[in-house]
Amino acid sequence: MRYVVVPWLFLIPILALHAFVVVFPAAQGVFYSFTDWRGIGEAEYIGLRNFEEMLFEDQSYRDALWRNIQWMLFFVTVPFAFALFGSSLLAKVRRGAMFYRTALFMPFILPSIVTATIWRYLYNPRFGLPTLVGYEKALLGQSDTALWSIAFADNWHFWGFLMVLFLTAMQGIPPVLYDAAKVDGANRWQEFWHVTLPGIRPVVLFMLMMVMIWAFLVFDYIFILTGGGPAGATEVLGIDIYKNAFQRFEAGYAAAQGISISIFAGLIVSAFAFLRKRGWEI
Amino acid sequence: MRARPEFFLFKKQRESRAFNHVFLSILVVFSLGPVVVLAMNSVKSNSELGLNPLGFPQEIRLENFGNAWERGEFERTAKNSVIYVVGTVAAELILGGLAAYSLARKNPPGANFVMIYLLVASTVPIWLYLVPLFFLWRQLGLLNTYHGLILIYTALNAPFSIFLLRSYLIGLPVELEDAARVDGANELQVLLRIIVPLAWPGFLTVGLVVGLGIWSEFQVALIFVHKPDMFPITTSYFKFTDRFGRDWAMTSAGAFMMIAPVLILFLALQRRFVEGLTEGGIKF
Numbered sequence A: 001m002r003y004v005v006v007p008w009l010f011l012i013p014i015l016a017l018h019a020f021v022v023v024f025p026a027a028q029g030v031f032y033s034f035t036d037w038r039g040i041g042e043a044e045y046i047g048l049r050n051f052e053e054m055l056f057e058d059q060s061y062r063d064a065l066w067r068n069i070q071w072m073l074f075f076v077t078v079p080f081a082f083a084l085f086g087s088s089l090l091a092k093v094r095r096g097a098m099f100y101r102t103a104l105f106m107p108f109i110l111p112s113i114v115t116a117t118i119w120r121y122l123y124n125p126r127f128g129l130p131t132l133v134g135y136e137k138a139l140l141g142q143s144d145t146a147l148w149s150i151a152f153a154d155n156w157h158f159w160g161f162l163m164v165l166f167l168t169a170m171q172g173i174p175p176v177l178y179d180a181a182k183v184d185g186a187n188r189w190q191e192f193w194h195v196t197l198p199g200i201r202p203v204v205l206f207m208l209m210m211v212m213i214w215a216f217l218v219f220d221y222i223f224i225l226t227g228g229g230p231a232g233a234t235e236v237l238g239i240d241i242y243k244n245a246f247q248r249f250e251a252g253y254a255a256a257q258g259i260s261i262s263i264f265a266g267l268i269v270s271a272f273a274f275l276r277k278r279g280w281e282i
Numbered sequence B: 001m002r003a004r005p006e007f008f009l010f011k012k013q014r015e016s017r018a019f020n021h022v023f024l025s026i027l028v029v030f031s032l033g034p035v036v037v038l039a040m041n042s043v044k045s046n047s048e049l050g051l052n053p054l055g056f057p058q059e060i061r062l063e064n065f066g067n068a069w070e071r072g073e074f075e076r077t078a079k080n081s082v083i084y085v086v087g088t089v090a091a092e093l094i095l096g097g098l099a100a101y102s103l104a105r106k107n108p109p110g111a112n113f114v115m116i117y118l119l120v121a122s123t124v125p126i127w128l129y130l131v132p133l134f135f136l137w138r139q140l141g142l143l144n145t146y147h148g149l150i151l152i153y154t155a156l157n158a159p160f161s162i163f164l165l166r167s168y169l170i171g172l173p174v175e176l177e178d179a180a181r182v183d184g185a186n187e188l189q190v191l192l193r194i195i196v197p198l199a200w201p202g203f204l205t206v207g208l209v210v211g212l213g214i215w216s217e218f219q220v221a222l223i224f225v226h227k228p229d230m231f232p233i234t235t236s237y238f239k240f241t242d243r244f245g246r247d248w249a250m251t252s253a254g255a256f257m258m259i260a261p262v263l264i265l266f267l268a269l270q271r272r273f274v275e276g277l278t279e280g281g282i283k284f
Helices: A004-033 A049-059 A057-075 A078-090 A097-109 A111-121 A143-170 A175-183 A188-214 A220-225 A237-248 A249-276 B003-041 B046-051 B063-070 B075-106 B111-121 B130-139 B146-170 B175-182 B187-216 B219-224 B232-246 B248-268 B270-280
Strands: none
Touching: A004 A249, A004 B075, A004 B111, A004 B130, A004 B146, A049 A057, A049 A249, A057 A078, A057 A143, A057 A188, A057 A237, A078 A097, A078 A143, A078 A188, A078 A220, A078 B003, A078 B187, A097 A143, A097 B003, A097 B248, A111 A143, A111 A220, A111 B003, A111 B232, A111 B248, A143 A188, A143 A220, A143 B003, A143 B232, A143 B270, A175 A188, A188 A249, A220 A237, A220 B219, A237 A249, A237 B130, A237 B219, A249 B130, B003 B111, B003 B219, B003 B248, B063 B075, B063 B232, B075 B111, B075 B146, B075 B232, B111 B146, B130 B146, B130 B219, B146 B175, B146 B187, B146 B219, B175 B187, B187 B248, B187 B270, B232 B248, B248 B270
């Protein structure tokens, strides 16, 4: 008896708290997504009405989803390119390695509000970075540049984290493989492509999956830098849900939108699980 | 005859390192540059900032910090943030530590299920439960309270903390615990006298990572705390830049005060930060 009761006594407090904060509201969310609930009062069952509206009528939902997909395309390429470049350079360096790693990782520990403040300044059309190249338009104030500018600021904060993950994985590659590549006369690029990248493939693929899921959750940087503007040009799903739930009080509809994000996340995980079954080593 | 190719190889290797150092230095400038600009702007006057927006300050003015501290109400919001951080870290280490110990050493029936639950839970998108959670918290009167926010933070960080502490505890030798038990120690005594003294580096790592996360947290605080009296430093700073956005020197000083303690801790304990953050993996 002691061997069952005591261990579970240790487990229950935090599991109960977690269930109360995450699982219970998630279940409520599923329930509310089939209602016209406005956050207070009675919720009336309206079947799939919210989902119909979301998929077939709500243009702002479709626009927001497309922006999340653009965000995803940015984040599966740019930070990965930065991180692969940085980590493959750093893996070969001994002198100053600790300094480089610390310096390149540092932006990752900054709060989103500070990163956003720094980049709001750097993007400033009057005295920010654009003035150095004679470009005097507001990067955050124009529809066609705002989303990418925010993504780049987020990337500045994020890529060092990826780099350290890749670097750790690279240290596990047997040096003999590099010796063999050298004997075969491989150049820098061939070495990266045939030795380094296959060696860290599991981490790269796992992080690709995580980044794709995260791309649907983005909120902080956009909320802080543009709040979804200018003219809705950066309104992603997170911003849309926030406004529906807390400004328009369409809690039922916001819950349905939240479920749609979970479905996208589930699809991404399933796709990777499927590929793994197919023999992709993830 | 044989010396030549070796010499050649050596030389080639040195050249290639130089290539690495050049590009790594460029990346370092990219990563540190914006923070250096922030630091320099925090000691400029606004008139100098207009003329010299990205360069070194001509003279150092420290009054920006005092102004930001006053008008940004940092005294109150920093205190609030410390309460959120300390409360969450304490709850996390105690409750998460108990759970991790149970999973690492007791292997109770259902332990595998708990691990799978935590793994799935840590990838559930926050938007699935955030909206209903807000209305639940409102109903329970937990909005705008310290414990209301601490409960959410503790729950959201639980999977990460339990995983990391569990893997740390598994790596510890079990003999000492058995010896203590033979001497008649009960479970709690074993935990407090044997496990905690041995496993403190693991607890420290979790504390640092969770604490950093709460200090920086924005989204949940934005939604669950509306009373300025209860704002943590992040959402309060957001309102502050909204009001004084044009005063770049002062807002830069405010931002720098927010990150100074983080930077000092990071430089002092960076190995732990990096390991904790990357081993957690599934965390932003």
